[in-house]
Amino acid sequence: MTHFINAIVGLAQPARFLDLSERLLPALAALTAFCFAIGLYLSFSSDVDYQQGVTVRIMYVHVPAAWMAMLCYTTMTANAIGSLVWRHPLADVAARVAAPLGAAFTLVSLVTGAIWGKPMWGTWWVGDARLTSMFVLLIMYLGILAINRAIDEPTRAARVTAVLILVGFVNIPIIKFSVDWWNTLHQPASVMRLDGPALDVEFLRPLLAMGLAFSALFATLYVASIRNEIWRRKLITHDRLAAKAAAHRET
């Protein structure tokens, strides 16, 4: 057990993470491409719905994007706790880089939902609890990005961002249960239900394949973004030290 904990803690060291990500990234990228190939094949070879027709295929990108948008925020929250409680620098890095990815997934989820809504509901947008809470999630992501960039001092930026992320986490259960708590136009959960998925296996298969592809894409981009952020911080530290040394030489 101690060996396992030491191994996990060891991974959280930036140098060790860089070394591991170097080997992990090609495998993750290959897995993403493979999963997307399978997912797209299943999406376009599966039967169409008797009521929705081919429009059901929008679900295979809309639903996984929404799952990733929520998973991304949950990952950010776990890292924000790590940053606030243990002040771990890698936790702060991991929390910070997830925001643009989460914003991209949320945007895809909102827009593909609107594209599905036009032919099915007859409108692009309704002030529905699920749609509105997803829009609030997008605003949260953009707010976190803006706050992080607005504060120059890294320690203060990390703390403020972590607190904002924790406060915003209240929106995640609201998104998930909004279709149960309020009378919404958006349909209730049909995959992640206590009594099993309500979808026919014909639709469930491509949906899960695309879910796996989106998860692999998220993992790839997340690991690569953490690595980029570690390098960026190394360069900033080097620039600051060089400027300090230059100032010292002048005096």
Added chain:
Amino acid sequence: MTGSQQKPLLTGRLEMNHEHYVLAAYLLTFAVMFMATLKVWLSGRLYRRQIEALAVARRRQARKGR
């Protein structure tokens, strides 16, 4: 055809069928995902080059110091 009967060129509504909506959703999804991947990849390449240049400069400085 008289002037009043002519169909105006720019006022016709764009008729989209269900296939068009599906195509639009997939194109948008893959465009956003591609842009995100490209951004991460390009910034990674830039930082890696800077870090490598820095390492080379440090090695040169260490050699000079000896």
